[in-house]
Amino acid sequence: MITILRELVQGMLSFFERVGLFVRFSLRLLAILPSGLLRVRPIVEQVYNTGALSLVIIMTCGLFVGMVLGLQGYDLLNQFGSEEYLGTATAISLLRELGPVVTALLFAGRAGTALAAELGLMRATDQIAAMEIMAVDPMRRVVLPRFLGGVIAMPLLVSIFIVVALFGAQLVGVQFFGVDAGSYWSQMRGAVELDDVRQGLTKGFVFGVACSLIAVYEGYNAAPTAEGVGRATTRTVVTSAVVTLILDYIITASML
Amino acid sequence: MRSTRTIDISTGLFVILGFAAILFMVTQITNREFSLRSDSYRLLASFENVGGLKPGAPVSMAGVAIGRVEDIQYDMNLLKAVVTLRIDGSYNAIPNDSDASILTAGLLGGQYIGLSPGGSDQPYKDGDAVVFVQDAVVLENLISKYLFNSAATKTDEATTPAPTAAQE
Numbered sequence: 001m002i003t004i005l006r007e008l009v010q011g012m013l014s015f016f017e018r019v020g021l022f023v024r025f026s027l028r029l030l031a032i033l034p035s036g037l038l039r040v041r042p043i044v045e046q047v048y049n050t051g052a053l054s055l056v057i058i059m060t061c062g063l064f065v066g067m068v069l070g071l072q073g074y075d076l077l078n079q080f081g082s083e084e085y086l087g088t089a090t091a092i093s094l095l096r097e098l099g100p101v102v103t104a105l106l107f108a109g110r111a112g113t114a115l116a117a118e119l120g121l122m123r124a125t126d127q128i129a130a131m132e133i134m135a136v137d138p139m140r141r142v143v144l145p146r147f148l149g150g151v152i153a154m155p156l157l158v159s160i161f162i163v164v165a166l167f168g169a170q171l172v173g174v175q176f177f178g179v180d181a182g183s184y185w186s187q188m189r190g191a192v193e194l195d196d197v198r199q200g201l202t203k204g205f206v207f208g209v210a211c212s213l214i215a216v217y218e219g220y221n222a223a224p225t226a227e228g229v230g231r232a233t234t235r236t237v238v239t240s241a242v243v244t245l246i247l248d249y250i251i252t253a254s255m256l
Numbered sequence: 257m258r259s260t261r262t263i264d265i266s267t268g269l270f271v272i273l274g275f276a277a278i279l280f281m282v283t284q285i286t287n288r289e290f291s292l293r294s295d296s297y298r299l300l301a302s303f304e305n306v307g308g309l310k311p312g313a314p315v316s317m318a319g320v321a322i323g324r325v326e327d328i329q330y331d332m333n334l335l336k337a338v339v340t341l342r343i344d345g346s347y348n349a350i351p352n353d354s355d356a357s358i359l360t361a362g363l364l365g366g367q368y369i370g371l372s373p374g375g376s377d378q379p380y381k382d383g384d385a386v387v388f389v390q391d392a393v394v395l396e397n398l399i400s401k402y403l404f405n406s407a408a409t410k411t412d413e414a415t416t417p418a419p420t421a422a423q424e
Contacts, residue, residue, distance in 0.1 A: 048263045052270035091285050156274025163277040166285070188285050197281050 025217050028139060029147060036144035046149025050111035050212075054157060057110055058103060062161040065102060066168025069093065073169070074177050083179045087188030090169040095196040099162040100203035101248055104211055107154060108240030112215035115146050116236040119219025120229035128220075143220055147212045154208025155201050162200065199255050206247055211240045295345030296323065297382035301356045301369070302336040307392025308367050309358055315341050315369045322347045325369060341369060343380075351376040355388035367392060 036043075073089045122128050122142065131138045166188075173179040215236045222232035306328060315323035323343035331338045343350070353374030360367050374388070 044267050045263060047271070048267040051274075052263075052266040055270055055273070095281070153270075156271060156277070159274055159277035159281060163280050185284075192286050194282065194286050197286060200281075201278070 021221065022217055026213060029144060032140050032144060036140060036148060039145065042145035043148050043152070046145045047153050049114065050150045051153030051157060054107065054110045055160070057106060058157050058161050059164050061102065061106055062164035063168040065098060066090065066165030067172045069165065070169035070172030074173050074179065084183035084187050086169065086173045086179055087184040088191040091166060091188045091192050092196060094162045094165050095192065095200040099165065099200050100158050100207055101244060103154070103158045103161045103204065104207035104244040105241055107157060108211045108237050111150060112211050112236045112240050113233045115150070115215040116219035116232045117229055119143070119216060120222035120232040123220065123222050124224040124226065124229055143216045147216050150212030150215070151208045154211070155204040158200060158204030203248065203251055206251060207244050210243050210247055214239050214243065296342050297345060298326065299341040299343060299380055299384055299386055300338055301341060301386035301389050302331065302334055302338045303358065303389055303391050304336060305391045305394060306337045306339060307358055307394060309339065309392065313366060313368045315343065315371060317371045339369070349379045352378045352380045352384060353387065354380070355390065356386045357390035358392035
């Protein structure tokens with residue numbers, strides 16, 4: 001009984017410690033942010049790594065999410081004889097929720113794990129220690145460009161996801177089920193406000209910051225072993241997913 | 257690591273694609289086809305009941321959007337809802353006895369303000385008040401009116417035969 005209690009306390013303490021370390025890490029990153037923005041070259045490389053390389057998976061998933069929305073939406077709306085609202089339903093659910101959230105989950109799985117594994121491996125193979133010996137700040141040199149690349153790439157990925165999904169839903173609704181193409185787009189245009197787009201992009205940006213930060217934190221602070229790298233990548237995905245969904249509720253509650 | 261050229265090309269492609277997607281979202285799927293010009297003017301209309309009218313709702317004439325509802329306030333002196341309409345400056349010859357009514361688009365659609373032209377030869381000017389207004393139709397009032405009417409006709413039917421019988 002005592003041992004269980006002790007372990008519980010021990011676990012809570014280590015959780016608080018991790019949160020504290022995470023906050024310190026974030027503040028450190030924030031402090032060197034202005035100097036990092038000037039070094040464009042490494043940021044472009046990281047936008048390529050996190051953004052351009054995620055493009056195929058984002059577009060494929062977007063297409064199928066859109067097609068499912070078209071299928072489900074048509075099936076439901078058809079019962080009320082109002083299939084022409086398919087465009088509205090698809091666009092609003094994509095802009096407000098599905099676009100940013102699904103993209104963030106895919107981003108954590110595709111780009112976040114790559115970042116964490118790369119940084120973890122650098123830690124395990126003493127590359128980070130070597131930089132410190134050479135008086136090169138690894139935070140500035142390695143961590144910051146990766147973080148910024150993710151932050152820049154996320155909103156763009158969200159937008160691409162949403163637009164591809166809209167065409168996916170159009171494919172199912174208009175081409176397969178014969179919803180009128182004109183009413184699909186015009187009903188959508190009539191109901192979607194600029195605020196919906198703003199909400200989607202805000203979420204994309206916030207999720208981008210959160211997921212990139214978690215990925216670089218977990219990778220940078222990974223235990224310098226093969227097991228540690230593996231654990232860091234797992235943690236990246238799990239923490240990113242949980243944090244994304246929690247943040248999603250908070251942002252939605254504050255913006256509605 | 258691939259050559260920097262490949263990286264640059266695909267990054268550029270990705271960023272352009274991303275911005276194109278944002279542009280598509282902002283211009284193609286939001287309702288911004290009607291934007292007011294700078295020389296627009298205001299009209300005020302006071303209603304007993306605005307129903308579900310919201311700021312940003314369209315103001316239309318013969319089905320053509322000519323402006324937007326800018327603001328809805330409750331006036332404590334008039335005890336009415338004062339709606340500020342912002343009309344596009346290109347529609348500057350609306351007769352100043354035109355009436356405003358709150359209408360509903362479709363069966364479940366949003367509410368908007370419809371202006372129908374009057375016969376005056378003086379146009380509306382900035383800050384004018386619309387005199388002839390028609391309130392939003394409230395479904396509950398409509399139902400209760402219908403119920404009370406049918407109840408009244410029933411009592412009429414019940415009471416009217418009595419005097420005729422007495423006359424005979």
